[in-house]
Amino acid sequence: MITVMKSFDYRDNELYCEDVKIEDVDRKVGTPFYLYSQKRIANNYRAFDEAFKEIDHLICYSYKANSNLSICKLLKEQGAGADIVSGGELYKALKVGVDPKKIVFSGVGKTQEEIEYALKSDILMLNVESIPELELTNKIAGKLKKKASVALRINPDIDPNTHPHISTGLAKSKFGIDISGAKEAYKKAEELKNIETMGIHMHIGSQITELEPFVDSLEKIVELIKELEKEGIKLRYLDIGGGLGISYKKDEKAPTSGEFAKKLLPLIKRLKYRIILEPGRAIIGDAGILVTKVLYIKKTKEKTFVIVDAAMNNLIRPTLYNAYHEIISIKKLRTTNSELRTTVDIVGPVCESGDYFAKNRELPEVKSGDLLAILDAGAYGFSMSSNYNARPKVAEVLVKKDRYRIIRKREDYSDLIRGEEI
Numbered sequence: 360m361i362t363v364m365k366s367f368d369y370r371d372n373e374l375y376c377e378d379v380k381i382e383d384v385d386r387k388v389g390t391p392f393y394l395y396s397q398k399r400i401a402n403n404y405r406a407f408d409e410a411f412k413e414i415d416h417l418i419c420y421s422y423k424a425n426s427n428l429s430i431c432k433l434l435k436e437q438g439a440g441a442d443i444v445s446g447g448e449l450y451k452a453l454k455v456g457v458d459p460k461k462i463v464f465s466g467v468g469k470t471q472e473e474i475e476y477a478l479k480s481d482i483l484m485l486n487v488e489s490i491p492e493l494e495l496t497n498k499i500a501g502k503l504k505k506k507a508s509v510a511l512r513i514n515p516d517i518d519p520n521t522h523p524h525i526s527t528g529l530a531k532s533k534f535g536i537d538i539s540g541a542k543e544a545y546k547k548a549e550e551l552k553n554i555e556t557m558g559i560h561m562h563i564g565s566q567i568t569e570l571e572p573f574v575d576s577l578e579k580i581v582e583l584i585k586e587l588e589k590e591g592i593k594l595r596y597l598d599i600g601g602g603l604g605i606s607y608k609k610d611e612k613a614p615t616s617g618e619f620a621k622k623l624l625p626l627i628k629r630l631k632y633r634i635i636l637e638p639g640r641a642i643i644g645d646a647g648i649l650v651t652k653v654l655y656i657k658k659t660k661e662k663t664f665v666i667v668d669a670a671m672n673n674l675i676r677p678t679l680y681n682a683y684h685e686i687i688s689i690k691k692l693r694t695t696n697s698e699l700r701t702t703v704d705i706v707g708p709v710c711e712s713g714d715y716f717a718k719n720r721e722l723p724e725v726k727s728g729d730l731l732a733i734l735d736a737g738a739y740g741f742s743m744s745s746n747y748n749a750r751p752k753v754a755e756v757l758v759k760k761d762r763y764r765i766i767r768k769r770e771d772y773s774d775l776i777r778g779e780e781i
């Protein structure tokens with residue numbers, strides 16, 4: 360069992376990432392910036408891998424959680440494949456040197472160009488999400504004189520009890536092939552001459568903090584596998600997707616990858632299938648923080664606003680998903696004296712009322728110039744960022760022990776007009 364050490368912690372009241380003092384990074388890089396712990400990423404990956412060691416498995420790290428090349432490279436070196444959802448992510452995975460036979464491609468709206476790119480790259484399999492996509496894939500494979508390796512993404516109609524925007528396995532969702540029509544879809548796939556049906560795929564949502572939805576879905580999928588075998592359809596891969604949540608709130612306990620595996624292994628061990636896992640958030644979520652500087656404290660009749668230099672364009676999760684992120688000062692402030700705590704809204708400079716990181720949050724008194732760390736921002740942080748309000752994207756920094764490296768430089772104004780015409 361690998362124990363995951365704390366990677367962001369105070370020493371003498373100063374916040375460190377591994378052995379790097381975060382204030383020192385600010386002096387070189389300037390806020391806002393994302394900061395990741397290499398050790399934490401590797402440990403999260405290894406814990407996941409270790410948890411499934413008793414069965415034949417492949418971890419395809421989900422690129423959309425964070426596809427910085429250095430992070431993807433680090434995971435590739437640990438043995439990870441890639442779970443991709445676009446031609447752009449395929450391009451990045453190949454750039455990093457991921458073995459194409461470790462790449463799986465999901466998504467409800469793959470274009471002709473993307474399918475072609477995937478087939479030409481000889482990836483492990485396309486996770487096909489509809490009959491029309493299956494037919495188009497067959498046609499393109501024929502044109503390329505190739506056989507397309509596919510899995511069908513099956514929608515098990517299970518409620519994962521997560522935010523509706525990240526819930527993907529309900530009958531009303533756009534994802535996958537309805538489980539009631541799954542057998543027909545497999546029969547159809549068997550008839551198409553340029554399709555090789557290799558597997559079955561499910562992915563029921565993200566930030567799932569209970570194990571029951573995974574178990575319930577997997578039971579349905581295993582049942583389906585048995586029915587398919589009765590029909591003479593024999594598969595080799597069972598891809599159980601990603602979605603394992605993390606603990607954003609201190610008092611909220613998400614299952615560990617070990618607990619996740621322990622619950623699922625009994626269901627899948629007997630199948631003798633190669634198991635594919637697609638974790639994203641569980642690998643990178645708690646390995647990254649967003650560091651931001653307090654610009655102003657603004658008191659109105661109703662509220663106190665802490666205005667910081669990061670904004671919703673850098674981290675959209677609070678406003679998009681009503682997500683909670685722990686926010687701490689990089690200098691440990693005395694928090695025991697309740698008189699020194701205030702209730703504030705932490706907001707950014709963007710011209711939207713939805714531009715906030717926290718509302719009615721109790722915080723020790725902070726002042727202009729102080730640095731704050733928004734925790735657990737490694738997943739769906741930078742990867743969902745935009746240039747809204749013509750704000751250059753921020754730098755990303757990777758820490759390894761007592762050293763750090765800029766793995767994406769801060770954009771400048773010229774980046775904002777790249778490709779535009781006057």
Ligand SMILES: *Cc1c(COP(=O)(O)O)cnc(C)c1O
Pocket residue numbers: 421423424442444465466562564565566600601602603637638639640641738
């Ligand atoms: C987003 C996604 C994942 C990763 O989800 P996490 O919640 O980050 O683990 C895995 N598989 C597919 C198909 C996805 O769309």
